[in-house]
Amino acid sequence: MSSTRAATLQDVADLCGISRGTASRALAGTGRVSAETRRRVLEAAQALSYSTNSGARNLRQARAGSIGLWLPRGMNFMEYYMNFAVGVVQSTEDRELTVSLIPAEFPAAKARALHVDGFVMTDVIGGDELARAILESGRPVVTSELVPPGMPEPTVALAGDHRTAMNRLLDRLRASGATSIAVVRPLIDQMWARLAADAAADWADATGITVRFIDLHGVPSAEELHSMIRGLHEDHPDVDAIVCLPEGLGVGILSTLRELGHAVPDEVQLVAYNDSPALQIVQPPISSLDLRAQDAGMRAGAMLISLIEKADDSVHGTEWFDLIYRERASTRPVSPAHS
Incomplete structure (x- = not known):
């Protein structure tokens, strides 16, 4: 040659x-x-x-050679979504595919015109019109987490097992002496938040341990967070553990507890949803539930590629994956009675 x-x-x-x-x-x-x-x-x-020659191959197969990535409006700055996006991109590295981020402002009426072969979506918000249009686009869609009731079903859903993870987390707090637990939850129509809160309520009914919910609209300021935690302890001085579901608030809650004179973990134990480097470098380091964002992105991307290439007929329905509890110094050791 x-x-x-x-x-x-x-x-x-x-x-x-x-x-x-x-x-x-x-x-x-x-x-x-x-x-x-x-x-x-x-x-x-x-x-x-x-x-x-990926361009020629895509032309022969009538493909765009790209997958669309939809992230919730106003939330793509969060560490979870950045790591999820990295995982989706990693899933395409040996496939000669590009990843196109769908702008939140893209007109829902033009969703079918997007030049992609399929979509990966994460944390679909109930009632979001662009999300609805993508789910109804006629192309394969893989969602990370289930979609809220009333939204069209995706081709495949990859969902974290929040019920099992929440039960294990609360069992762990009880085993280390917690008798009254507050769960800070975001008021947003996403299924992960609903599943986690429902699991906590069911756990409270089954165990007889008090679980109170603190509802948050959006991201609170430092002053609002301080007022929230102060009010919690004024109204419910027996609260001795806090589970924070919204991302990024764990460090702020820790600082507020210390400002108010509450020792962590001796007086109040603290667990945050979604592990991050920030939780590991504060004092004390904060225990967390790792939602495995990058792994979820990689798996969702790989599932979509299998659908596009019709390489795996078993990809359908809902696939569940485990979440990982990261034990750190913001929670107390398990008491001898529970060891």
Whole structure:
């Protein structure tokens, strides 16, 4: 082969001793190709400096070569959503696909005109018209977390097991001596928040341990947070543990508790939803429930790619994944009676 001629798919196939079609499927990661054959084809392509023509392939397959990513309006600055987006991008790294972030202001009426092969969505908000239009677009949609009642169902949902995680978290607080627990919850129509709060209420009914809910509209200022925690302890001085569901407020609650003279964890234990580096560097470091945002993004992206490429007929319905409790110094050791 002349050194001036670019390698072709047939060259890759000839070097491996296989058909052109098998080489194509191996490079695309689709169809019934063994791992060994795929490895040989990738090595041959690298040796020959072969580069696939993704534009031509997408044209032949009537694909856009891109997946759309929808994030909740006004929340994409949060660490969870940034990590989720990174995970989605990582899922496409060997697929020659791009990820297109759908602007929150994009007109819902034009959702069907978006030049993407499918969508990944996370934390769909009930009543969001753009989210509704994407779910009704006729293209495959994978959502991270379930969609609220009244919204169209996605092709596949990847959902965190908030019920099991919340029960384990509250059991852990009770085992370390908690007798009255406050749960700070966001008033937003997203299923993860509903599932977590419902699980806490059911746990309280089953155990007889008092669980009180503090409802938040939006993100409070430092003064509002201080007033909220002060009011909680004035009205309910028996509260000896706080679980904070809204992202980013755990550090503020810790600071407020200390300003008000409450020792953490000796007087009040504290657990935050969604682990982050900030929770690990404060004193005391804050125990957390890790929602595994990057893992969720990678899995949701991989599921969508399987749907687009029709590589896995088992991808449907709802798939659940575990959340991880991170124990740190803001919670007390388990008492001997529960060990």
